[in-house]
Amino acid sequence: MADTNPPAPVGMAPDPARCPQCGAVVACGVLASTHSAASVRCWCFDWPHLPASARLGAGACLCPDCLRAALAAAGVAIDGTAADPG
Template sequence: MKSSSVRSERSARCPRCGNAFDCGMQTEPSSCWCRALPPLPAERLKPAGRCLCPECLAAEIAQATREASGDERA
């Protein structure tokens, strides 16, 4: 999914990078692109936190995977 600076009614804004992206959780029935990705560990989720864009979520998942495997290089 490509981020965009143009916002639609389903758009959200990433709290990390500020890019607009389509959030499938805003649709009925909810079917978001993020469901195809591995879940973030619960300790990395922030209560009432907003969704990340595809690029930032992928980076966060990759960082969590590195940390879980003991490889904490950036």
């Protein structure tokens, strides 16, 4: 079943539990933790880093599909990394 919850409307704060690009639910390990952020790892920490210029203004975590697309659009190689779907 498709997720029917769209991203936040323009001018509204993004929901940190939803991808700001597609509205999909995002399971961020850091946000979900009750421990200090310094001791918690999220799934995305194992992925290549998205350049700051590509993530400015996002305001929330991207889902795996949108993060993979953003990495590709930024020219970041994902072959052989945790972001590689194959």
